[in-house]
Amino acid sequence: MSGGIDPVTLEVIRNALTAIAEEMSLVVMRAARSPLLREAGDLSSALTDSDGALIAQGRDIPMHLGVMSFTVGEFLKRVPKERLCPGDVWFLNLPEIGGNHLPDVKAIRPVFADGAIRAFAVSLAHWADIGGAVPGSYVADATDAWQEGLRIAPVRLFTADGPDRERLDLILANVRGAEEREGDILAQMAATRAAEAALQSLFGAHGVAMVEAAIAAIHNRAEAQMRDALRSLPDGVYRGEDRLDDDGAGGPPLPIRVTVTLDGDRASFDFSESGDAARGPVNTTPFIAAASVFYVVKALVGPEIQPSGGCYRPLEIRTRPGSVLAPPPDKPLVGGNHETSQRVADAVFRALEAALPEAVSAGGPTTSGLLLFGGRREDGIWTTLYETHGGGEGARVDRDGAPVIRVHMSNVMNTPAEVIEAEYPIRVERQALRRGSGGAGRFRGGDGLLREYCVRVDDMSLTSMFERRIVPPYGIQGGGDGAPFRVTIVRADGSTADLPGKANIRLGRGDRVIVESCGGGGYGLPDAAD
């Protein structure tokens, strides 16, 4: 089963590879300049084999898994191995090259031994700014890809001799906060360098052939785990659909449709019938769709499956070029990363409801509920509060949904009211459960959040990027839908307005923003007494 390697050496090398990837993440967190990287840990690290298939991951972020599984393979289609040299570090962020959205920049280092490439070290980091129309590069009303920021096709920024100063400067000239960005670039480079050193000592300790045998066995093992998981699912053809609130620019709801074919130890997921590419930034990439599919299978039947290139062997994932999941390169997609990825997972869950009614949950807060407040404090310091808002979890066959939680593809924490009040010119008037927002059912959906912000300066910007405002979290097996997301602006003069899910507006002193996040869907018909 494990192809020429004993189970002990396999486990020892697997542990070592994981430890290397974990160390890469620690290096980035310690050395990066962006608070986003150092505190929120919005980064991933991975090792791949010489063909770009994932072998180890440092931190388990479901969304990044898809990206890391494909980046190097796609990169090698653009940059042939003959062009790569020991000591190189290449940077890129093009979504179509195993990517997701522009702020997530990847650094790739080939690792050579005995004269050939044996592995790649990859460091993904979310840059706090990648240029484009607004600071923070979060353009809710973008209509094309170039408004979203600098598009980095694969470029060699470091060689064995050191940094390529001119290319580095070209990048830095196109993003805000050059000093901080250069720190991030150096941190990503340092992470790949630490991985190279550790891999070389692993090669030294076990021999290149043994490590390569272990890598092959890691893939085979993950494949076997995935096949076991798929075998436990009932064969059949299942269809599921979920909808985005709109096309990112106010149009009608945009469908994500999937046809799932389960056949023994194989499965295919065909998204071809999903809607066309959106006008606004809710498009995403086939790699994110694959990450979502992998997440659903793992969550439903295989929590123990090790992320590895081998996992994908029994899976076929099809997207239609020109659709919202495989858009033309000119389409904006900054929000699709965290919104549409969730919708893909929902569509697959909905398809499998018929097959596995006791394993799936009703619809939950599959949106980041993102609000970005930007403004200058009284002391002149510019601040940006990047705040996500969890909602009520969908109910399950045996329990109510939990209140105020993040589900599926993301797990980012909130910012405490005491931190917001101390560091941003914003006051938090109250934070409470949005009682009654969970859907009815034999088991009720969890309640969403009610949080009220009050602006304390004369001018702030507010950007929104959230879903589930129009299409609510769904109930299943007869359960009711959760209450949809709602954000209300109450101006200082008392006038009120409903905030759209993708908007850029300005706020003034005394204006209030009342967030009512969505409740979870219910499960089963309510009892008569309910």
Next chain:
Amino acid sequence: MTGAWQAGIDMGGTFTDVVAWNGETGESRAAKVRTRTDDRIAGIRDALAAVDLAWDEIGDLMHGTTMATNAIVEGKLADVALITTEGFADTLDIGRQNRRYLYRLDLPPKIAPQVPPERRFEVAERIGPAGEVRVPLDAGSLERAVRQARDSGVRSVAVALLHAYANSQHEEAVGAALAPHLPYVALSSRVNPEAREYERMATTVLGASLMPLVAGYLDELESARPDSARLHLFHSAGGMASSEALRDLPLGLALSGPAAGVAAAGVVAAELGIDNAISLDMGGTTTDVCLIRDGRAEIDNAREIAGRPLRQPMVAVESIGAGGGSIARLDHGALTVGPDSAGAVPGPACYGNGGTDPTVTDANLLLGYLDAGRTLGGDIRLDAAAAREAIAPLAREMNVSAEQAALGLLRVATANMIRALGRVTVERGIDGRACTLIAFGGAGPMQAVPVARAFGIRRIVVPAFSSMFSALGCVSAEKSYTQQQTVRMGSAQWDTAAVAAAHDSLRARLAEPLRAAGHGAEEMHSRTVAAMRYSGQSYAVEIPDPALDDSARLGDAFRALHAKLYGFATDEPWELVALRVTVSLPRPDGRPIAPGTAHARDGGRQGECWFGPGEPVATPRFERASLPPGRRIAGPAIVEDAWSTIVLPPGAALDADDRGHLHIDPGDNS
């Protein structure tokens, strides 16, 4: 007249350890007895009797206990009511909105709030982040909340108002109004005066829910102790505290047991002049590792116990699911060990209590490291046949001999442990290979050499009293009180007087229990750590001994440390965010020295041990107590006492020093 003996008693779930030391004669005694869960006071007398002492011969009794930890883990906590700021009663439900398990839909994603909605009461008031009163405390709402709390049927109330860490006056008013009606009141500004409302509120509630239990035990202890015997308890940040102090802050006991072991490792490191050390404490289900710098354990300010956030200064112990009871499985072609464990019941197969899964302990027995002829822990007879039977199916599946399967199992357990070693060092910018490994507990010394070799460590110390190490920590640690408090001050508007006032008030609060015990200010020593960062970031670095009276020097120290840790520093504005202060009395001058070098009984016994592929090796076994100072033993060898076993594979060598410490050179892999 107080007794000349000092006794450290560490009471765990299964065993109670005692180390006693006579400061006048230098005599030491140590023992291990079964924990009396039925009657803890009797358990203390039992422990003292095991070293031929009575309580009235003891001058200072230093006590560590896992009682609070176990109550949290087992959920045996008192009901609590909560009083908070209007608009924030649901904060415990909201938490930080993240889920516990990424891929488990079936499990509840967050822990249920400790206080149900019907016992949460609000008062109208508002304090700002700088401590300014924005809305005065409303008398009517206070009266109503106090009445509701009183009528809710609880004995403990937690009070957690927004920004109370910056100004405690409203909380104190609420506390004063509650005091006539309720026996236990916990104020967040006392329990955990730090920003972030959820963590402070949850910590305060947890503390309130422990108060009746801990106070009850402390009352028992106080009434049982002879007047001549002082009583101290070991707290989570690695020092001793009085029972009066812990009555109000019972969370100080949450990590009492592990903290005492790590503190003892710090004492040994200081004694041996070791700069950087890693403690390795392997137990039945977990292995704890902790980084020790300059004789002090690293301190963390937050962790979770049983899914509940707990924010207090605590020793930074990293716990991984690899212990003697960890179970090995062959899973899709890889041999995995842990995190599931046979635990204490049924325990490893070789304990003969019905366990059938192969564990780390079974492997150690099968390979000849543990002596099948001895009893373990006083009354556990090891069953070699059961160990072999448990490992046999694994060996068949792997197509190797039982011994080779057992060696493989230990290699994997070692690989798990070195990942933890990597985490505690890399995270803090330390080269772990240059650290000394201090191995203790029942199983730590057994695995120390392979762990050191795999990680690249060149020096191991198995200290004196290594199998009663937490009790040693109790008897040799300093008396200290530690707390962290949010104090915000930017470099641009630095106000030396305001920072000094906050610092002095924190120090005075921490010195109070020592003053109450009759110690003068001249005896006390205080240490301060400042958490600082660049403005606009929320990630702080910790500056030891900060120059709070000189912001230029403080800024220099911050930039220097930042550059060292992160490779860069800039001239941007910075800010102070928190102070952590420890007020302590010095450690006692003398220290216990391991007894028993008198009974020289050199290991005439010999057994067969497997260390690698091929045939077993004839391996001499030594009694630890029989090793005279200066004695050198080359591997292969086994050194054992009643409670633990040190394994020296071929290539490793051990030297005994005159204080009972064993120094091991792990040697090369062979």
